[in-house]
Amino acid sequence: MKLRPVLGATIGGAIVLAFLPLACHNQYLMHVAVIAFIFAALTASWNLVGGYGGMFTFGHQAFFGLGAYTAALLAINLGWSPYAGIFAGGMFATIAGIIIGVPVLRLRGAPYISIATLAFAEVVRIIADNLTKLTHGETGLVGIPTLPSFALPGIGQVTFSLADSRPYYYVSLMALVAVLVIVGLLLSTRVGLALGAIRDSPEAAESLGVALTTYKVLIFLTSSFIAGCIGGLYAFVVSVLTPSTVLSVEIMVQIIAMALIGGLGTFFGPVLGALILTVGLELLRAFSDWQLVIYGALLVVVVIALPGGLISLPKRITEIAGRIVSAPKSRPAADSVAISNRFEQEKP
Amino acid sequence: MNIGQLVIDGLVAGAMYAIMASGLSLVWGTVGILNFAHGEFYMIGGYALYFTLVELNANPLLAVIAAVLVTFGIGAFVEMGVLRWLLNRREWELPTLVATLGLSVFLQNLALRSFGATDKSVPYLFHSVYHVGRVTIASQRVAIVAVAVIAFALLWGAMRFTRFGIGLRATAQDRDAATLMGIDVKKIYLLAFAISAALAALAATMLSPIFSINPWMGARPLLKAIVVVVLGGMGSIEGAIIGGFGLGIIESIGVALVSSEWEDVIAFGLLILTLWLKPSGLFGTREA
Numbered sequence: 001m002k003l004r005p006v007l008g009a010t011i012g013g014a015i016v017l018a019f020l021p022l023a024c025h026n027q028y029l030m031h032v033a034v035i036a037f038i039f040a041a042l043t044a045s046w047n048l049v050g051g052y053g054g055m056f057t058f059g060h061q062a063f064f065g066l067g068a069y070t071a072a073l074l075a076i077n078l079g080w081s082p083y084a085g086i087f088a089g090g091m092f093a094t095i096a097g098i099i100i101g102v103p104v105l106r107l108r109g110a111p112y113i114s115i116a117t118l119a120f121a122e123v124v125r126i127i128a129d130n131l132t133k134l135t136h137g138e139t140g141l142v143g144i145p146t147l148p149s150f151a152l153p154g155i156g157q158v159t160f161s162l163a164d165s166r167p168y169y170y171v172s173l174m175a176l177v178a179v180l181v182i183v184g185l186l187l188s189t190r191v192g193l194a195l196g197a198i199r200d201s202p203e204a205a206e207s208l209g210v211a212l213t214t215y216k217v218l219i220f221l222t223s224s225f226i227a228g229c230i231g232g233l234y235a236f237v238v239s240v241l242t243p244s245t246v247l248s249v250e251i252m253v254q255i256i257a258m259a260l261i262g263g264l265g266t267f268f269g270p271v272l273g274a275l276i277l278t279v280g281l282e283l284l285r286a287f288s289d290w291q292l293v294i295y296g297a298l299l300v301v302v303v304i305a306l307p308g309g310l311i312s313l314p315k316r317i318t319e320i321a322g323r324i325v326s327a328p329k330s331r332p333a334a335d336s337v338a339i340s341n342r343f344e345q346e347k348p
Numbered sequence: 349m350n351i352g353q354l355v356i357d358g359l360v361a362g363a364m365y366a367i368m369a370s371g372l373s374l375v376w377g378t379v380g381i382l383n384f385a386h387g388e389f390y391m392i393g394g395y396a397l398y399f400t401l402v403e404l405n406a407n408p409l410l411a412v413i414a415a416v417l418v419t420f421g422i423g424a425f426v427e428m429g430v431l432r433w434l435l436n437r438r439e440w441e442l443p444t445l446v447a448t449l450g451l452s453v454f455l456q457n458l459a460l461r462s463f464g465a466t467d468k469s470v471p472y473l474f475h476s477v478y479h480v481g482r483v484t485i486a487s488q489r490v491a492i493v494a495v496a497v498i499a500f501a502l503l504w505g506a507m508r509f510t511r512f513g514i515g516l517r518a519t520a521q522d523r524d525a526a527t528l529m530g531i532d533v534k535k536i537y538l539l540a541f542a543i544s545a546a547l548a549a550l551a552a553t554m555l556s557p558i559f560s561i562n563p564w565m566g567a568r569p570l571l572k573a574i575v576v577v578v579l580g581g582m583g584s585i586e587g588a589i590i591g592g593f594g595l596g597i598i599e600s601i602g603v604a605l606v607s608s609e610w611e612d613v614i615a616f617g618l619l620i621l622t623l624w625l626k627p628s629g630l631f632g633t634r635e636a
Contacts, residue, residue: 056442103624110441111382115574116623119616122571130609253453260446293461296454303447304433 003188006267010180017173021166030165032282037172038234040274041179043258045226048183050256051265052192053219054199056110059100059117060255062124063093063224065247067231069128069135072144072241082147086232093228094221096124101220105213108202118249125247141241147171160236168237175233176271179226184267186222191215199265250292257295261302263309272311352483354600360489362596363496364551368569369576369588370503371547377583378520378540380441381431384448386548386573387566388455393419393549394561395459398468408473412553416546423545426451427538435537452566459563467560492554499550500589503543507585516540520583571612575619581629591629 021030046060067089074080074088100120107113128135135141147167149159160167186192194215197205206212235241254277262273281291302309306316372386396415400406406414430451434443474487507513518526519536527533551569559565576595580587595615602614622629 054442056445100620103620107623107627110445111376112578112623112627114382114445115578116620119575119619123613123616123620126609126613253449256446256449290457290461292453292457296450296452296457299450300430300447300454303443303450304430307437307443 001184001187001192001267003184006184006188007181009268010177010184014173014177018170021169027163027165029282030169032279034165034168034172034237036275036278037169037176038230038237039254039258039278040271041172041176041230042227043255043262043270043274044176044179044183045223045230046255047259047264047270048186048219048223048226051259051270052187052195052199053216054195054265055105055216055220056114057104057117057220058114058249058252059119059121059124060223060227061247061249061251062100062117062121063096063227064231064234064251065128065243066096066124067093067228068235068241068246069141069231070228071232072141072235073134075145075236076141076143082145082232082236086229086236089232089235090225090229093231094225097221097224101217101224105216105220118252121247121249121252125243128243128247135241135243138242138244142239144235144239144241146239147236162239172233172237175230179230180267180271182222182226186219187267191218195219253292253295257299259309261298261309263311266309266311269309269311273309276310350482351601352481354604355597356483356485356489358597358600359593360492360596361600362593363493364555364569364592365572365576365595366589366592367496367499367547367551368573369580369592370500370585371544371551372570372573373577373580373583373585373588374516374540374547375544376577378516379431379435379537381444381448382574383541383544384445384570385426385451385455386544387568387570388452388459389419389423389545389548389566390552390569391456391459391561391563391566392422392545393552394556394565395463395468396549397553397556398470398561401470402468412473412550415553416549419549420542420546424538424542426545427541431541432534432537456563456566463563465562467562469560470556472557488557495550495554499547500585503547503585512536512539568612572615575615578619578622578629584629587629 020033024030042060042064046057049055049057049060067086069089070092071082071085071089074085075082080088100117104113104116104120107116129137131137132139146160146162149157151157158167160171187195194205194210197208197210198212198215202212231246234246238245258273258277259270260273261277262271263269277295281287281294287294306312308316368386368390371389372383375381375383375386393415396418397411400411400414401408404411430447431444434440434447437443472486472488474491476487478485478487478490505513507517515526515531515536516539518529518531519533523533526536548566548569552565555569556565572595576588576591579595580589580591595618598618599611599614603611606614
């Protein structure tokens with residue numbers, strides 16, 4: 001993957017989004033945007049494993065939740081700075097990633113990786129649920145401080161409070177950009193090439209000297225670290241944690257829906273999916289009760305009708321339009337169409 | 349501690365784990381799909397029983413049969429409407445996993461919107477209680493084990509002696525070779541999926557009088573069934589039966605030793621341990 005266009009688009013998009021709070025004064029919409037950025041970053045981190053790595057893990061919520069609880073508990077009980085807590089959350093998630101990743105990533109079948117990671121995440125959730133002295137279980141962990149305020153030259157004092165979502169907006173936007181930059185940097189190196197090779201044919205890649213397990217574990221841990229940090233940030237944004245909000249399977253379902261609907265294994269697809277699903281469904285408030293029904297149905301429809309996700313939609317439309325225009329002429333054989341599509345997909 | 353009671357309780361729970369798992373294993377072993385919506389077939393079976401038995405006041409036997417048939421039909425419909433479109437792709441493993449996950453989320457929340465979050469209950473189908481020494485058994489629970497045994501006998505016989513069963517096993521071994529031998533693979537997949545759904549519904553009709561009926565009722569049986577299938581080995585009906593009873597007894601004794609909040613941790617721990625030490629399961633032949 002070429003780094004420059006991807007980074008350019010990321011930073012360009014971020015600059016456009018940075019002007020949004022100037023035009024929009026609705027606190028509620030700002031908060032929705034914060035959640036959308038956080039989920040976009042989380043989905044992008046899972047996409048590294050599930051999309052680029054081809055390992056359909058089902059326990060990403062464990063790293064998110066562990067990061068959230070670690071950061072929150074360190075801030076509450078030991079008075080750590082939230083920023084140190086967020087980093088510690090990432091580190092703790094990485095350690096958890098080592099514990100589950102090393103045995104699990106040797107498995108080949110997609111369903112086995114899914115269920116092993118799911119089992120791990122459920123164990124984490126049950127433990128968090130039952131360690132009520134530490135986590136307060138479903139009663140909720142409260143008393144999480146806000147991010148510390150600081151002075152910015154030219155802007156003045158920046159204070160984080162529940163009343164004003166704008167500082168959180170910028171922090172979560174920066175977090176999203178940071179995650180995308182890390183993912184982009186990683187994919188532009190040898191790792192990106194190796195991942196592509198592993199995804200296309202694990203056997204061939206291994207026979208050519210690509211250290212399969214090393215690369216798999218490497219991106220799995222990177223992804224766990226990012227998810228842990230994002231979880232830490234989330235803790236300070238929402239300020240109340242319960243196992244069912246940060247550790248439930250529902251988070252994973254949302255991540256998968258966002259990645260798949262946006263475009264699995266593409267750089268911007270998962271971000272697009274997260275933004276569209278969070279903001280789009282929030283705009284359709286009338287259907288909010290039906291949110292998960294819509295998620296489920298969309299997943300099925302997209303998998304059947306648009307396997308490349310929304311990000312492949314423009315290409316699909318031109319493809320179909322081209323086919324209609326050139327219909328009377330002889331078409332290339334179906335096989336060569338499939339092959340050329342494959343090669344096009346490999347390009348960023 | 350009353351070991352006899354614990355083993356009996358474990359056997360009853362295990363019978364249902366085994367029925368759920370054999371259905372899951374049937375599809376996993378032949379079609380190669382881990383069906384995340386298997387628990388929702390269980391849920392559909394539960395609601396179907398509730399509506400026929402309580403709302404329509406039908407005869408219990410008729411209600412059970414109706415629930416199983418309705419779910420059989422819905423299973424067939426799902427196979428034709430969703431999975432059939434994905435199985436011919438070169439990359440089908442991930443899409444089918446995602447599609448069944450989407451289906452599960454869809455059906456669960458559709459049930460929540462349509463029937464509400466309140467628990468529905470159905471009466472016991474059998475009422476007497478037996479006492480054998482220090483062990484107490486409700487006849488509903490005896491019926492559960494009896495139904496499970498009959499279902500396994502039928503399933504085992506069907507797999508062994510009918511044209512469908514032989515075709516199914518052939519397809520599981522080698523889909524292309526089976527097609528060349530004149531087996532209609534599409535029909536096999538359709539039937540396997542529908543039978544799997546019907547088995548889940550059967551488990552639900554037996555368990556609904558004990559547990560309540562709600563949109564989430566399928567989640568835990570599904571997770572348990574997954575554990576059992578991994579434990580027993582994918583695609584092995586014998587493995588599903590032995591693994592089911594085994595998990596039921598281990599859980600029943602384990603919960604007596606620790607406490608019930610950790611019941612699921614026992615099952616998931618077993619799952620992770622099996623995948624770690626013997627990924628093909630106790631009776632399976634395939635690599636994980």
